[in-house]
Amino acid sequence: MKRLSLIFLFLGLIFTANAQKFMTKNGYIGFFSHTPAEDIKGDNNQVASVIDASNGEIVFQVLVKSFHFAKTLMEEHFNENYMESDKFPKASFKGKITNLASIDLTKNGGYEVIVEGDLIIRDVTKKMSVKGMLEVVTGGLNANAKFIITPEDFNIKIPSVVRENIAKTIEVTIAMKYAPI
Amino acid sequence: MDLLDKESKPEINYTTATFKSTRVMNGHSIEKMPAGQLDFRISHRFGRINSGAYELFGLDQANIHFGLEYGIFNWLMVGIGRGTYEKTYDGFTKFTILRQSTGAKVMPVSVSFFSSVAINSLKWSDPERTNYFSSRLSYVNQVLVARKFNQSFSFQIMPSYVHRNLVETELDPNDLWAIGAGGRIKLSKRISFNAEYYYVATSTTYQGQQVYDPLSIGFDIETGGHVFQLIFTNSVAMIEKGFIGETTGSWGKGDIHFGFNISRVFTLK
Numbered sequence: 001m002k003r004l005s006l007i008f009l010f011l012g013l014i015f016t017a018n019a020q021k022f023m024t025k026n027g028y029i030g031f032f033s034h035t036p037a038e039d040i041k042g043d044n045n046q047v048a049s050v051i052d053a054s055n056g057e058i059v060f061q062v063l064v065k066s067f068h069f070a071k072t073l074m075e076e077h078f079n080e081n082y083m084e085s086d087k088f089p090k091a092s093f094k095g096k097i098t099n100l101a102s103i104d105l106t107k108n109g110g111y112e113v114i115v116e117g118d119l120i121i122r123d124v125t126k127k128m129s130v131k132g133m134l135e136v137v138t139g140g141l142n143a144n145a146k147f148i149i150t151p152e153d154f155n156i157k158i159p160s161v162v163r164e165n166i167a168k169t170i171e172v173t174i175a176m177k178y179a180p181i
Numbered sequence: 182m183d184l185l186d187k188e189s190k191p192e193i194n195y196t197t198a199t200f201k202s203t204r205v206m207n208g209h210s211i212e213k214m215p216a217g218q219l220d221f222r223i224s225h226r227f228g229r230i231n232s233g234a235y236e237l238f239g240l241d242q243a244n245i246h247f248g249l250e251y252g253i254f255n256w257l258m259v260g261i262g263r264g265t266y267e268k269t270y271d272g273f274t275k276f277t278i279l280r281q282s283t284g285a286k287v288m289p290v291s292v293s294f295f296s297s298v299a300i301n302s303l304k305w306s307d308p309e310r311t312n313y314f315s316s317r318l319s320y321v322n323q324v325l326v327a328r329k330f331n332q333s334f335s336f337q338i339m340p341s342y343v344h345r346n347l348v349e350t351e352l353d354p355n356d357l358w359a360i361g362a363g364g365r366i367k368l369s370k371r372i373s374f375n376a377e378y379y380y381v382a383t384s385t386t387y388q389g390q391q392v393y394d395p396l397s398i399g400f401d402i403e404t405g406g407h408v409f410q411l412i413f414t415n416s417v418a419m420i421e422k423g424f425i426g427e428t429t430g431s432w433g434k435g436d437i438h439f440g441f442n443i444s445r446v447f448t449l450k
Contacts, residue, residue, distance in 0.1 A: 061185045071218075071446075072215035073218075073406060076197060076198050077405075079197065079198075080197075081370045084332075087332070162404075
């Protein structure tokens with residue numbers, strides 16, 4: 001009997017753990033570079049991400065080639081010259097929501113969250129701490145964040161001829177709509 | 182992360198940027214202008230380097246070709262142009278047949294088809310005879326087969342057929358068969374070394390002069406929205422009909438022309 005209740009307890013744990021995982025495969029990540037010479041905007045609507053609400057773990061995965069630009073030549077240069085996406089096809093982030101305790105998944109509403117973790121671009125890992133909004137809605141979670149990254153941190157060299165056109169810091173926008181799995 | 186890896190399906194990964202430009206050197210590469218993009222091109226070929234100091238090694242003479250080329254779909258581009266050489270107007274279409282890819286679908290090469298018409302607008306050499314407009318026309322058809330072997334090396338072969346409606350003498354054939362080969366080696370992210378050669382199987386003369394196989398070598402230099410191509414070649418003409426069948430310069434004799442192609446791309450939509 002004791003054993004059986006233990007099994008039920010485990011089963012229960014597994015079920016709740018499952019119910020607390022949220023996933024999306026078509027989240028949005030965009031970046032924006034502004035200089036007086038040129039604005040460059042890349043959009044990716046095929047971002048995969050999982051939030052495990054039981055422990056606050058959050059994972060993002062991006063195919064670099066899925067970023068699209070208004071000018072095709074920009075896209076080609078982005079893939080060929082800067083991101084070298086044949087060599088480094090994926091970028092990812094793996095982190096944790098640090099203030100998980102303040103989120104009530106049973107009630108609809110918005111929560112400010114702080115996510116800390118590793119951003120990996122071009123096989124270069126950088127520790128990040130990002131402030132974002134997590135919104136509990138009926139049938140899922142919405143997450144939004146904005147942060148700044150520096151191409152130099154990921155060994156992206158910008159030659160002098162285009163230094164006027166590419167900003168030193170790039171603003172990244174994240175907008176995700178998760179559904180439970 | 183494991184969950185995401187499991188969930189993500191294998192995708193078709195199409196090869197991009199086999200060449201930096203729509204031209205290898207003189208001739209077309211498999212690259213096309215993407216949909217909605219307009220390429221304004223200006224090309225120059227100077228005179229022969231062996232013409233000596235009096236002609237400043239050819240720089241006193243200039244042949245120009247300018248063109249407007251546009252991508253209708255990502256797989257279809259069209260272009261029109263005009264060249265000094267024989268006062269020729271030209272128009273072409275180029276479309277994709279196969280795209281090199283890896284991943285869910287593996288395709289070892291990219292294949293495009295290129296077709297062009299050239300209209301020579303010189304005054305009639307014999308105004309006395311009955312002259313037809315169709316006598317001004319020549320046609321070129323090419324199959325372009327390319328493979329990007331790795332980040333820095335791409336290679337292309339191009340079986341070609343040229344038809345000229347009217348030729349000057351009985352010795353000049355109306356039909357020419359040729360096979361071209363071209364490639365590029367990237368020297369840095371923005372500079373590549375290119376070479377292109379056409380073997381013209383129908384050996385011929387042009388207006389009484391010996392015709393040689395066209396050979397061109399040069400560099401692609403990319404700066405943001407521009408691609409510059411610096412080129413050394415034994416042909417003056419910058420369109421297929423001209424350089425495949427009418428190259429009268431010989432590398433061996435030093436009949437080499439320096440030249441460049443400039444491409445500026447505008448996004449129209």
